[in-house]
Amino acid sequence: MDVSLPKRPASAKRPHILEERPIKITARDVNVYYGEKHAIKHLSIDIPDRAVSAFIGPSGCGKSTFLRTINRMNDTIPGCRVEGEVLVDGENIYDPRLDVVQLRARVGMVFQKPNPFPKSIFENVAYGPRIHGMARSKTDLEEIVVNSLKKASLFEEVKDRMGHSGTSLSGGQQQRLCIARAIAVNPEIILMDEPCSALDPIASARIEELIDEIQKNYCIIIVTHSMQQAARVSQLTAFFHLGDLVEVGDTDEMFTRPKDPRTQDYITGRFG
Amino acid sequence: MPDHTVKAYDEELGSLKKMVAHMGGLAEEQLANAIAAISRPDTRLADQVIAHDEKLDVMEQQIEEKAILTIAKRQPMAHDLRQIIVTIRIAADLERIGDLAKNTAKRTHAITEQMPRKLISGLARMGGLAQEQLKNILDAYAHSDASKAMEVWRSDEEIDALYNSIFRELLTYMMEDPRMIGPCTHLLFGTKNMERIGDHTTNIAENIYYLVHGRTIAEARPKKDATSLTPIATKSKD
Numbered sequence: 001m002d003v004s005l006p007k008r009p010a011s012a013k014r015p016h017i018l019e020e021r022p023i024k025i026t027a028r029d030v031n032v033y034y035g036e037k038h039a040i041k042h043l044s045i046d047i048p049d050r051a052v053s054a055f056i057g058p059s060g061c062g063k064s065t066f067l068r069t070i071n072r073m074n075d076t077i078p079g080c081r082v083e084g085e086v087l088v089d090g091e092n093i094y095d096p097r098l099d100v101v102q103l104r105a106r107v108g109m110v111f112q113k114p115n116p117f118p119k120s121i122f123e124n125v126a127y128g129p130r131i132h133g134m135a136r137s138k139t140d141l142e143e144i145v146v147n148s149l150k151k152a153s154l155f156e157e158v159k160d161r162m163g164h165s166g167t168s169l170s171g172g173q174q175q176r177l178c179i180a181r182a183i184a185v186n187p188e189i190i191l192m193d194e195p196c197s198a199l200d201p202i203a204s205a206r207i208e209e210l211i212d213e214i215q216k217n218y219c220i221i222i223v224t225h226s227m228q229q230a231a232r233v234s235q236l237t238a239f240f241h242l243g244d245l246v247e248v249g250d251t252d253e254m255f256t257r258p259k260d261p262r263t264q265d266y267i268t269g270r271f272g
Numbered sequence: 273m274p275d276h277t278v279k280a281y282d283e284e285l286g287s288l289k290k291m292v293a294h295m296g297g298l299a300e301e302q303l304a305n306a307i308a309a310i311s312r313p314d315t316r317l318a319d320q321v322i323a324h325d326e327k328l329d330v331m332e333q334q335i336e337e338k339a340i341l342t343i344a345k346r347q348p349m350a351h352d353l354r355q356i357i358v359t360i361r362i363a364a365d366l367e368r369i370g371d372l373a374k375n376t377a378k379r380t381h382a383i384t385e386q387m388p389r390k391l392i393s394g395l396a397r398m399g400g401l402a403q404e405q406l407k408n409i410l411d412a413y414a415h416s417d418a419s420k421a422m423e424v425w426r427s428d429e430e431i432d433a434l435y436n437s438i439f440r441e442l443l444t445y446m447m448e449d450p451r452m453i454g455p456c457t458h459l460l461f462g463t464k465n466m467e468r469i470g471d472h473t474t475n476i477a478e479n480i481y482y483l484v485h486g487r488t489i490a491e492a493r494p495k496k497d498a499t500s501l502t503p504i505a506t507k508s509k510d
Contacts, residue, residue: 228347255349257486261273267349269281270274 015250017048017235024049024189024219025070030084032065032074039065041243043084047236049188052211052220054230054251057240058271063223066240067191070221071107072100088189105132108182112194114174116166116181121158124166124177125149128185144184152180153210172203179210190214192222196229208233227267231255239263273351284342285352288335288359289414292366295331296410299366299373302328303406303469306373307399310462311392313380321377328370335363351486358483362413365472365479369406372465372472379458387455391445394438395459398466401431405473412480421480424473425489431470432497438463439499467497 025047032040040062047053055063065074072093074080086093093103105128116124125145128134135141145162149155154176158169166177175195182190192211196204211220211233224230230237231251238248239260247260258264265271276282302321309318339360342348348356376399383392405424412420442456442463481489 227349231349256353258350264350265274268352269276269278269346271277 015236015248015253017051017250018046021048021051023047024088026085026087026090027066027069028085028087030066030069030082030086032062032069032083033079033081034077035079039243040069043245045238045245045248047219047221049219050216051236052215052222052234053236053238054234055221055223055238055240056225056227056230056266057246058266059225060242061240062243063238063240064193067193067221067223070189070191071104071109073109075100105185106187107189107191108185108187110175110178110182110190110192110195113198114171114178116169116174116177118165118167120163121149121166121169121177122162125180125184128181132185134185148180148184149177151183151214152176153206153213154180170203172199172206175199175203175207176210179207183214187218189219189221192220194223194225197225204229227255239266241266278346281346281352284338284346285355288338288342288356291331291335291338292359292362293410293414295328295335295363295366296406296413298324298328298331299369300403300406300410302370302373303399303403306377307396307403309377310380310383311396311399313383313392315380318377318380322374325370325374328367332363332367336360351483354483354486358479361479362476365475369469369472372469376462376465379462382458383455387459388445391442391456391459394434394441395462395466398431398434398438398463401434402466402469402473405431405470409473409476409480413476416480416484418481418484421477422489425477425481428470428474431467435463435467436498436502439502443502 023046025045027043027045027047030040030043031038043062043066055067057063068074069082069086070088070093074082082094084094088103088106091098117127119127122145125148126135126141129141129144135144146155149158154173157173158164158177166174169177175198179190179195196207199207208229211222214220222230222233234251236248237251237254239246239254239258239262241262247254247258247263249259254263255267258267302324305317305321308314309321339356342356343353346352405427409421409424411417412424439460442460446453446456478489481487
């Protein structure tokens with residue numbers, strides 16, 4: 001057996017994963033308000049590319065709100081105001097000159113409940129590439145659809161019924177269809193807001209397996225209420241509480257020796 | 273630390289801790305009786321120690337089962353997870369301490385009355401130190417007191433030093449009188465057992481440190497047992 005001593009110093013402050021992977025997203029002093037409510041307070045964080053980052057925290061802590069600032073989905077919520085900088089590859093996505101449609105092609109999103117379009121399986125995946133003009137021919141488009149379905153580990157199950165409605169699939173298959181749809185437009189970032197909370201354990205395991213497989217090509221951020229899921233799938237974990245980013249660190253550190261007592265209390269099930 | 277939202281979880285962790293404390297008490301008793309048996313010598317007490325060892329084996333098994341069940345049910349994290357893992361490890365150390373006490377007690381049968389008192393008192397002295405170490409470490413565990421655990425960890429040196437001197441002393445006796453080789457060898461194993469018990473208490477100390485701080489001890493433990501390096505000189509015939 002090859003035994004090597006750990007290279008990192010025991011008291012490294014900066015998450016180790018940020019040394020290993022390039023940084024994809026940087027937030028600097030971000031504040032989000034819903035009218036009077038201060039939903040996110042002075043948040044600063046670096047998120048690595050080609051890795052999975054998990055956001056955890058009790059309901060209403062701001063994790064989903066922050067997730068939605070990354071593809072500017074908060075823009076659609078009346079009364080919502082975002083301050084500060086969110087940089088993707090060094091470019092501020094809140095720059096008024098930025099094309100939001102272009103941004104959302106770069107940042108895909110998967111929601112808690114699978115929400116396939118009431119169209120065929122094929123059309124569900126083909127929709128994005130078509131409106132973004134990514135395919136020059138029908139063969140091109142078919143190739144994108146098949147590849148996306150393969151990446152989402154769904155192709156084998158649906159290859160003989162591509163014309164069937166997306167909503168005819170099981171919950172887990174629908175969620176993988178949504179992931180295929182997100183992947184089809186070739187995004188750089190995939191945001192997942194509790195992608196497994198409506199699924200049974202086996203379907204959840206398949207999504208986790210899928211996340212494992214695709215993480216090497218994307219910057220993935222997952223919001224989850226399952227601590228075990230966060231511990232299993234992510235390399236970086238951020239703990240939010242009452243709009244504050246309490247602690248962010250390497251996942252293996254966060255779940256074995258968190259520094260902040262609030263993190264400890266939350267992950268061990270001691271929150272009142 | 274505040275309580276868990278699920279009270280049964282607190283109860284499970286609490287009862288695991290109680291089981292370890294109980295097991296620790298039994299290990300202490302076994303050790304005390306083993307030392308008493310060999311120093312008197314009292315073969316009846318020795319037999320009792322041998323018979324009671326099974327209790328420790330059973331308790332270790334029960335602790336392990338409960339710990340595994342708790343992991344399966346609660347998927348513990350952070351401090352809770354460490355607490356359960358440390359429980360399993362400490363139970364294993366206590367079980368080994370029990371085995372070593374039993375082994376020491378067994379040797380009572382081989383040690384005869386004509387054994388010089390002085391020789392036996394060395395073993396008794398080491399046993400006393402080991403007992404004290406064990407008592408202190410169990411206190412440290414009960415209070416999750418890492419600094420007290422560290423005191424125990426450092427004081428293992430004393431046992432090692434005493435072991436070295438007894439080792440030399442026994443060697444001298446054996447060289448002077450070959451009839452002493454048999455009983456002295458038993459005594460040597462007995463003292464070695466005490467030295468090993470000291471090592472198990474330092475293991476427990478390391479686990480308490482890990483439980484409290486979430487990290488293993490960085491500094492290397494002072495190790496003074498030099499007997500494995502001591503050459504055994506035999507007189508050559510001219």
